[in-house]
Amino acid sequence: MKLSNTQTQELYTFTQKHYVDWYDVQTELVDHLANGIEAQRAINPNISFQDALKAEFKKFGIMGFSxxxxxxxxxxxxxxxxxxxxxxxxxxxxxxxxxxxxxxxxxxxxxxxxxxxxxxxxxxxxxxxxxxxxxxxxxxxxxxxxxxxxxxxxxxxxxxxxxxxxxxxxxxxxxxxxxxxxxxxxxxxxxxxxxxxxxxxxxxxxxxxxxxxxxxxxxxxxxxxxxxxxx
Amino acid sequence: MSNSKLYKGSINTIILKLLNEHNKMYGYEITQKVKDLTKGELNITEGALYPALHKLEAEGLLDVEIAKVDNRLRKYYKLTENGTKETANKLEELADYIKTMQTLINPKLA
Known part of the structure; x- marks a missing residue:
């Protein structure tokens, strides 16, 4: 299931909260997170958006986006x-x-x-x-x-x-x-x-x-x- | 890359080789392609992939194209003319490295 516009916007806010101020950098990270979340939902349709996001963010390691x-x-x-x-x-x-x-x-x-x-x-x-x-x-x-x-x-x-x-x-x-x-x-x-x-x-x-x-x-x-x- | 330090030095070559075969790709697609091709043996981490892509872009080896897909923006990477030349060099370098290592590890096969 594809992400809605609101969820995509939520991802922009998420990257900003994690110290990515720049729109040109946010855009790439948002698409990456969105792809990961969609892939998780394809395997497990019951997973919540927030849980899937948490799992995708974890893949960036302890340093996060920095x-x-x-x-x-x-x-x-x-x-x-x-x-x-x-x-x-x-x-x-x-x-x-x-x-x-x-x-x-x-x-x-x-x-x-x-x-x-x-x-x-x-x-x-x-x-x-x-x-x-x-x-x-x-x-x-x-x-x-x-x-x-x-x-x-x-x-x-x-x-x-x-x-x-x-x-x-x-x-x-x-x-x-x-x-x-x-x-x-x-x-x-x-x-x-x-x-x-x-x-x-x-x-x-x-x-x-x-x-x-x-x-x-x-x-x-x-x-x-x-x-x-x-x- | 999570599984081995040995792969770290090859990330640029892997990216260049994939882009040489697939015309244009985006970050997530690259991680999945590597996973698929190596049957999960090699896992390029996000924290290693993007810095490598941005570095190759800054060096003029990759060109960028941004398109709207599924209602969001997607950044595609493709090889520049210099990138294509560099791919050939990197692959040659890697083949030489493998050959040398083979000589050291298994002299009978060399």
């Missing part, structure tokens, strides 16, 4: 980073490598032209710090509005806000003291090229994560999940 959620989060973070890495590598192939080299050269020329490394670096760092800050703020607002409108939270949206874990690495604040300290030293051309390369590659990674991979992943998920609509 292992599934944890591993799914890790897997999605990895997927995000692999997408970023894929696009990043494409900047080292023709014709994009020309653009990358041109940007590095432009930044280097700017430092030489203004003859004031401190201000050039400071302005760059502020820009590289503000952009992810605005991104996180706007994404957080977007996630909240989706939750308010539909009552659903999506794991991949939470992954996007964290840039697949890259947010910790793409925080220029970590490097700022080292970068600004450079101003006190007399720097060789090689050192200036190294600084230019770092700033440009950092900006490139940030650009790819925010403006290429994020919309790309959101589109992938919208295509995959019929309940998700891009607002």
């Amino acid at each position: 292992n599934v959620v944890e591993e799914k989060t890790k897997a999605l973070n990895k997927h995000y980073r692999l997408l970023v890495w894929g696009y990043f590598k494409s900047f080292f192939k023709l014709p994009r490598i020309i653009l990358t080299l041109f940007l590095i050269w432009s930044y280097y020329s700017m430092m030489v032209f203004f003859n004031n490394i401190f201000w050039v670096l400071l302005i760059s760092c502020i820009v590289l710090m503000i952009v992810p800050f605005i991104f996180i703020y706007r994404q957080g607002k977007y996630v909240k509005s989706i939750k308010k409108k539909t009552g659903k939270k999506w794991l991949f949206n939470s992954i996007i806000v964290q840039l697949g874990g890259l947010i910790h690495f793409l925080n220029i604040g970590i490097y700022i003291s080292v970068i600004l300290d450079l101003e006190r030293r007399v720097l060789s051309t090689t050192a200036l090229v190294a600084i230019s390369s770092f700033i440009i590659l950092f900006g490139l990674l940030l650009y790819i994560s925010i403006f290429v991979v994020t919309p790309n992943l959101r589109q992938q998920m919208a295509k995959q999940h019929p309940d998700y609509k891009i607002a």
Whole structure:
């Protein structure tokens, strides 16, 4: 006997009560539990819905759903980073490598032209710090509005806000003291090229994560999940 | 997987092989198929199956399709082009492993 809509909804509530907040993860678990319950009922038609559910949940072991959620989060973070890495590598192939080299050269020329490394670096760092800050703020607002409108939270949206874990690495604040300290030293051309390369590659990674991979992943998920609509 | 630690390292190969033969499958179906094929000898636990599926998906070896079945949503997995290539590699690896173990355990048969 197939489960009713009310029972399916009960399964969603059950997963939520067992710390699965994300609708995209709940969906798969609900279908799994439902299949198991239906199979049990086929063998034993007298078994109650609650007893069958209890037996199915037990199969997930003492950790319950937490292992599934944890591993799914890790897997999605990895997927995000692999997408970023894929696009990043494409900047080292023709014709994009020309653009990358041109940007590095432009930044280097700017430092030489203004003859004031401190201000050039400071302005760059502020820009590289503000952009992810605005991104996180706007994404957080977007996630909240989706939750308010539909009552659903999506794991991949939470992954996007964290840039697949890259947010910790793409925080220029970590490097700022080292970068600004450079101003006190007399720097060789090689050192200036190294600084230019770092700033440009950092900006490139940030650009790819925010403006290429994020919309790309959101589109992938919208295509995959019929309940998700891009607002 | 509940019955033996020896099977743990092969879960990805089992999933890939099943998907190679069945075009698309969902999680519960995979657990039941393994149970049926091995006559209950091998039991893939839910706690091991989903992390493995999600990892393979993240690595780009599996593609996902969600469809409405029996009034609820079902997540189907299928092999990507890379997944098909990886299946062949994994099966080859497993065959080599079995051959090597055979040599060690039963040198007369090798």
